[in-house]
Amino acid sequence: MNRLFHVPLSPYSRKVRLVLAEKKIEVELVEERYWEQDPDFLRRNPAGKVPVLKYGSHTLSDSMAICEYIEEVHPTPPLMPTDALGRYEVRRLVAWFDDKFQHEVTSKLLYERVNKKVMGLGYPDSTNIKAGAKAVKYHLDYMAWLLEQRRWLAGDAMTLADFAAAAHLSCLDYISDVDWNRSETVKDWYAKIKSRPAFRSILADQISGFMPPPHYADLDF
Known part of the structure; x- marks a missing residue:
């Protein structure tokens, strides 16, 4: 059995989960408290980060590297365009969400509201929360x-870029930090993507001490 060492509210873990589920690859989810620096986990990934995928005899780390590997060995259904410019745009947007969005938003809201408590690192920093809410x-x-010009974020087909964005937004939606009324276009996009079968396990996540809002698992908001 393939195993994914993950954290439920990690957008990087969720991105990989979405790719695996979309391609119908069965995997056992193993929750990993990576901040405890367990020696066994560090042997799997010396960087000490999730996700880590045990895939057959291979141990794979780094969410984007994992996703591209899965795309190469399981090309159907495709999550990357066939043309070089299209693949560039997907990678650009994945980097946008995993770097810029993470730094400006996810790390300011999710980390302060949830991760600090789970890791025992003290109380939320209101300055960071205000900055994340603005960003x-x-x-x-x-x-x-983007969506006013395209059917999906990177073009006319759903790609890894959509999963990267949805992974971050779904984590924030769990803690009610997304104003879906700001854009009907974005809300419609998210409704489409969270209605996919690949999203089911994510919408079923329950984090001890934190309850999602009623609309979180509602496919019609």
């Missing part, structure tokens, strides 16, 4: 601008 509006507006 997420800019990112939602950018997504709306």
Whole structure:
């Protein structure tokens, strides 16, 4: 059995989970408290980060590297375009969400509201929360601008870029930090993507001490 060492509210873990589920690859989910620096986990990934995928005889780390590997060995259904420019745009947007969005939004909201408590690192920093709440509006507006020109974030087909964005937004939606009324275009996009069978296990996540809002698992919001 393939195993994914993950954290339920890690957008990087969720991105990999979405790719595996979309391609109908069965995997056992193993929750990993990576911040405890367990020696067994560090042997799997010396970087000490999730996700880590045990795939057959291979141990794979880094979410983007895992996703591209899975795409190469399981090309159907495709999550990367066939043309070089299209693949560039997907990688650009994945980096946008995994780097810029993570730094400006996810790390300011999810880390402060959830991770600090789970890891025993103290109380939320209100300055960071205010900065994250302000920044997420800019990112939602950018997504709306993209989606006004395209059916999906990177083009006319759903790609890994959509999963990267949805992974971050789903984590924030779990803690009610997304204003879905800001853009009907983005809201419609998210409704489409969270209605996919690949999203089911993510919508079923329950984190001890944190309850999601009623709309979190509602496919019609």
